[in-house]
Amino acid sequence: MSFQSLHFLLFVGVVFALNRHFLDRIETRKNILLVASYYFYMCWDWRYAGLLLVISAVNFVAGRSIEASRTERGKRRWLAFSLMASLGVLACFKYANFFIDGAERLIAALGFAPDGPLLQVLLPVGISFFTFQSLSYTLDIFRGRERATDSFRDFALFVAFFPTVLSGPITRAREFLPQLEQPLPDSRERVEEGLVLIVRGFVKKIAFADVLALHLVNPAFAAPADYSPLFLLVAVYGFTFQLYMDLSGYTDIARGVAKLLGFELPQNFDRPYRALSVSNFWQRWHISMSGFFRDYLYFGIGGSKRGNVYLNLYVTFIAIGCWHGAGWNFVVYGLIHGSCVCFERWRRGRREARGLPATPQGPVARLCAILLTLQIVALSRILFRAPDLDSAAAYVAAMLRPVSDFAPFTAVGVATLVVAVLLHYLPRHLFAQTARAYLRAPVVVQGGVLAGLVLALLAVSPGAASFIYFQF
Known part of the structure; x- marks a missing residue:
């Protein structure tokens, strides 16, 4: 169901009309939105609607079990179950082809040839978004920031809500579920x-x-x-x-x-190309995604309080790169941004130690900071757009060694x-x-x-x- 299609416009119109008609009947309204959300997802690929349902069920059960567990050990076991199931499914679908292609090249380098074509796994649309959205629920329950819902229907709607299921914003349960229980005034x-x-x-x-x-x-x-x-x-x-x-x-x-x-x-966005630094860029770009990695990965592995803060930053940004795709170009993309953020943090600490302002002061300094940040972000986009690392290198080579x-x-x-x-x-x-x-x-x-x-x-x-x- 393309967003630029008449099908989508008619679909939204029908859902809007039904939602308005049953605005005062909350349970009926939820049922309509859940059916509409699964219909919308199945229009993209009906085969993976079951996967969406399984991810929802796993994290719903894990969330209730974490809250019901009386021991820290029990809570950790259910959190591990949620993480392994959700991230395992994500890794299987998103990174299987990367490892399959690597195995094929290794076999060829050893002088052998595979007997037949190797399996290629089709990526379910939106899997990174609905997986992370459902995981944020169990992680928040484990940290005591969220109460488990008793309604699987409500949780399934939270995960599959059709405006967000394909590309976000990655919404937290504490932001969405209360709106189901107490709808905002018309x-x-x-x-x-x-x-x-x-x-x-x-x-x-x-x-x-x-x-x-x-x-x-x-x-x-x-x-x-x-x-x-x-x-x-x-x-x-x-x-x-x-x-x-x-x-x-x-x-x-x-x-x-x-x-x-x-x-x-x-x-989800706050004029990202007006950022004064790469760190500031990630505070403005795809805020729901960068916020997820900050809250659940960077802070989870120690942030600036435990371990080496620079190592923690590198791990976070490499993960952000790999989240975007399975390829060495995305790993390098994460390394570049991680290196910039680490350097900025080091430089900010040095300036503060000398009593200097941490951010550029004055219009000229701010303009220079914006332009420099834009160059770093734009040039690193070559790795993002190119299909692989070799293609990105070829693009840069064509820029530096003109032949046309x-x-x-x-x-x-x-x-x-x-x-x-x-x-x-x-x-x-x-x-x-x-x-x-x-x-x-x-x-x-x-x-x-x-x-x-x-x-x-x-x-x-x-x-x-x-x-x-x-x-x-």
Whole structure:
């Protein structure tokens, strides 16, 4: 069920209407949302709906058992069961092909050839997101931050809630489950805000992410040796903003649909390319994912209080890299970001020891910090976009050792990148003012603006491309 399809729009419309009709009948409303969520997931791949159900059941049982255990040993056993089952399934589906390919290369290096094609495992869509979302529940119960729910139906809905199941935001149970028990007051303003978010998300995806991919990113990464270093460099910045527009666009749609249904989801982005450091970037980028690794991995292995803080940071960022994909390019991606964060922490400590401010002061210093951080983030994206480490190295080599001066820039591609950059750095209040002006306008004007925007999106749309993070 593509988000850019009539099927999705009709689906959301039907679920919204049913949800509104049964707003005062909480149990019926929950049943409708659960059925709708599983229907939505099965439209992507019906074979893995059972996997979604199993992950939910494992963590529901583990959560209740952790809370019921009277000994610390018993709690740890049930937590270990939850971790091994959930992470084992994730590793099996997400990293099996990596080890299979490695085994195939090893066999070939030893002079043997496999008798037949080796097994390739199909990755269930959204598995990283719903696995981590369900794990956060059992980990919070173990730490005493969450009470176990008595309703498997409610927990299953929390894990499978269709706006978040594919690409987040990774929502904590303490944020979502109370909204099932005590629904937020019905609000016309929330519905209007939801519509604005949905429209903004589609604009980001169709008018920016997909256009940048078509005109800059895909050609450059398909055959980097065919293009000039300038075109390859611009394509790197193009991918940097494509990725942001793609994932933040999905998040806007997810949060908007949730608002239509009466739920509030956490914010997932805070102008990440305005970050003053790589550390600050991870406080602004994919906040729900980076927050998960911070709270449950970094703090879990000691953080800055136990063990070596730099080793703990490296472990966390390598895990973040590997979460994005099974490949050495993602390991190196994590190492680069981990090294930057470790250096920044060391430098911040040195400055504070000398009585100097930890962050850049003054507009020039702040601008330089933003530009430096953007370069590190953008260039490391080559590892993120390339299919493997060799392809990333080939891309960098083409940038450094030019063999072509071919630079097929298009007016649409360059203009889209320029507008994306400008929108990212414009003051936030301008967007809030525009949204308020739209919501205050007469219904006829709102409908006309919306119709014109839809027609414009259809005109510039290069086709229904899947969201990038669906592969994770």
